[in-house]
Amino acid sequence: MVKVPKQVDHAARRAEIAEALTRLTATRGLEGVSLRHVAAEAGMSMGLVQHYFKTKDEMLLFAVERRSQVYEERLKARLEAGELPSTPKAILRAIMIEILPLDERTRGDWLMGVAFFIRAISDPSFAAAYSEGVPQLFALFAVLIRQGQEAGDVDKSADPEHESAILWALADSQGTNIVMKHRTPAECLSTVDYHLDRLFGAGSASAG
């Protein structure tokens, strides 16, 4: 009944594997990701990976869920740290920056998201995991835009729902553009700022 032979940080091991997976996905896409590859990248035997994840799908699901958790926590920490003016506009900008794959590290995260999207097309359980965070982000966008309207920064005629969709579109597509090197991170950021400046007044907190 009582079972604690050999203590190993299970969560840490799984995290190690998830990060190896992310690294691999960043460089080779999801097609090139096999259990053997992940194991090699993580410096483990394949049996060990199997020990922590019963199936490949379980590993993949863990990785995405972990990813969205990390994003959420990072954003929350940043907001609570108060290191930026807490105007709706500044918060929106912070979210965009957090989401966009601006460096090599987040590039892997982004690509894993895309790879997941592909998989989610035909697999409902993946679709659920993928869709999880999106509506919340939509809602948050809308709330912030409404706050902007109440503060008089955003035009009253703007529709928060549509504007949220546009913001999400901007993040989504700019991410793709960066990953595909159609546009540089600087260009994409510039477009984001341009849009935020037009949506909000050009005043206050456009620079983070």
Added chain:
Amino acid sequence: MVKVPKQVDHAARRAEIAEALTRLTATRGLEGVSLRHVAAEAGMSMGLVQHYFKTKDEMLLFAVERRSQVYEERLKARLEAGELPSTPKAILRAIMIEILPLDERTRGDWLMGVAFFIRAISDPSFAAAYSEGVPQLFALFAVLIRQGQEAGDVDKSADPEHESAILWALADSQGTNIVMKHRTPAECLSTVDYHLDRLFGAGSASAG
């Protein structure tokens, strides 16, 4: 030297295969697409598929290039047919509608594009094929927005480059949303119209 034994419409055969590939991609994602599957979907033997495409990659490349050609021709035909007012706004709307995966048929095309994007990450030749049409579309968007500015419909302070990027982002992301069923085609179209109405004056040709 002269060689014309047995006449078979080579182009038509390749098109058949490409469409079988598209159909498969729509239902199973690109992961589930093998030469055998495509052959079965097309009602051919695998050897026949190999006869028309020396490698799998050649088949995939043909399919995307064909896809972008079809889009281009459809759009050109639509514009030349003069079935819509040729204002910049109306043209932009037509392009958006052409691009978005509003029905099951175009859904497959869209998914193939996404699948290609994944592949393009690690394969330069795929990246080239993928990137081909994008800059042209960007440029076209910018031209149309400039025309709108000259006609006095679009605010002079708007930046055509940034606005083009936003329009592209809108198309890109709304397509993803439709495919993932986060939003309905109607919702997405509504957002597109909302944005175009705000970019241009709300007047003239908002209904196609």
Added chain:
DNA sequence: TCGTTTACAATGCGATCGCATCGTAATAGC
């Protein structure tokens, strides 16, 4: 008619996949 070229089918090969199985070392409770 004969030879060449093409259209298409069938099959086989090596590689790789996810996963199951088995073996071993180490640590816990008893």
Added chain:
DNA sequence: GCTATTACGATGCGATCGCATTGTAAACGA
């Protein structure tokens, strides 16, 4: 020390992959 449980390695299996090879039927030029 004995046993149970876990951590981890190694290997094998069946399926599937892309691709190469081979065989056959048909249509052309000569």
